[in-house]
Amino acid sequence: MSSPPPNVGLFVTCLVDLMRPVVGFAAVKLLEDAGCVVSVPAAQTCCGQPAYNAGDQTDARAIARQVIAAFEGFDYVVVPSGSCAGMIRVHFPGLFAGDAPMAGRARALGERTFELTQFLRDVLQVPDVEAEYIGTATYHDGCAGLREMGVKEQPRALLAAVRGLELKEGGEAEICCGFGGLFCVKYPDISGRIVDGKVDDVLATGADTLLGGDLGCLLNVAGRLKRRGSDVRVRHVAEVLAGMTDGPPIGDP
């Protein structure tokens, strides 16, 4: 590579940090394999969505400031979640409506913020990752990744090159899984019905694996799949792309 390697700040996301660190390591491996220098700023917790979506602008703004300060020194911010990437890119600038300098910094950061598979494909133009996964998988499009970030073809293109993996599309891959952050605990009955529909759709594909780019959705759908006694394996797409599938799938021992 002739130009200096891109300096990437990995925004781990709170769910990956707390629930499933392997996704973070998979993201680091994919980025490093693609020639990036990856850093993980210690001053990160969450993107602030729980506060933002609950109408708590003050806290959302404070958290946004913290993220901007921690990440604006990097060439790129890469996030293994379309939802948190969307928060940074699409929603941060609006939090500083009355504050032009901060809004400018937020926008500048947003423009350099990408969901992981999107960054690999659209920015680094990685044609192919060296990975193998034996199984048939279906992909769930997280809502914010799909509609705010434009993530759709990128993970599929990368997965298409994984040896041993066959991809089967669900009829309703683009329909919300019913997670919705705090929604799922505030309205458990409705959320339960929606995730049931998602599970039906996953099962109808006959796939043995469910992949996705957002841990929130995956915890939700895995939780329902397991409750219904299904042995479908659920993993974050980064795990498969990085070949880090030795550990248990989500919700399995």
Add this chain to the structure above:
Amino acid sequence: MEATTRNFERNARKALADTKLQEALARLSHGFPAKRRQAIARLPEFEALRDAARDIRNDVLENLDFYLERFETRVGERGGQVHWARDAAEARSLVLKICQDAGARTVTKSKSMIGEEIAINEHLEANGITPVETDLGEYIIQIRREPPSHLIAPAIHLSKGQVAESFKEKHGQFPKDRSLEEPRALLDEARTVLRESFLEADVGMTGANMLVAETGTVVVVTNEGNADLTMSLPRVHIVIASLEKVVPTLDDAATLLRVLARSATGQEISVYTTFSTGPRRPGDLDGPEAFHVVLLDNGRTTMLGSELHEMLRCIRCGACLNECPIYRAVGGHAYGWVYSGPMGAVLTPVLIGIEHAGDLPNASTLCGKCEDVCPVRIPLPRMLRHWRQRQFEGNQSSAASRYGLKAWAFLARRPALYRLAVGPAVAVLGMLGRRRGRFRRLPLAGGWTASRDLPAPAGRTFLALWRKRPAGRP
């Protein structure tokens, strides 16, 4: 109608347990969206048409006073009359007065959401006038005394069997053992009943899909043609419409009709599109002797220039309902008042007060599908968030959720403290969950575990593990 928006959660639970309703919702979920998609696929310029529709509606809102005045002038020039109603009560009185002046005993109605919003039927009945809905769906819910469950398909929550039952109960004049198995039979029976009303009615009342400022024309679309009879047979035609329904020109109306039908039912154009301008002129073959337009504000002008401004672009196509995972799970009645789905969750709090409709903006995953399909590109999720913000800032969200959120945010704003707090919690849960990989039940997680297991965390956070990464790596 009495709003039950406060009971959203209870309404929703009831709806989830109602198998007939769930079957109806499954039919809707697979019907309308697919038809919409096919219609759009046949029209390559649909996205450009959406932009044009949005721009027309934006122009209207920017110059609302101008277009309304022009509309009023044109209606006047054609011999009609415009009446202004600040709120529902004023609109009801105006309508009643017109009916009473006409000596009306029966009023035929074509479907109107504004009629539902101001509860005009109840008001007329209370004053000795019989309103008769002439749209089949609306007629069905009228005899069942139910509110509409959908913007364009008011009886979508019912099965054929339920409708047949209601007909047998209501229409005592027909043989008890008649068969109402076929949809055709239901339609014929309704027609027979309604024909009488059409001939008896002294006043016909319609809503309006659009009001054309250039010409003073009222545009109404239906698939049954009932609006035509409603407005042309009786002596008096009353239009009830909210004031933002105005559009500048007939051309603009045509553009909006193109996105409306496709977004609503996947039709290229509705079966009947009726333009009516003023009362019957000398030499006209039919038409009413008097033509009144009641323009309702009901809080809408307070939305102008506010964060909710763009909601006034809405053309009531219903696409956001059809595609909404929440609407599809619980149906329209759970929302507890006239409007439902994402557009209802934004609009209802304006019309009846956020303190009466607090759940509505919160019962959404903010998945964004509504904005994605809205023909006039209304940023519905942003407006739902706006309501949540108003609730939070007005201390209207529940104390438990506020304190929980505040405590979490306190930590999230202090990374070092956050690390100290989450580390042990994750370690304990990781240990407890290791054997099964998930929890079926967990204290304080009842909302989650009611319908799904909670996958167990790995036991160490990513950041803790990352710190231990072999030196020499970046």
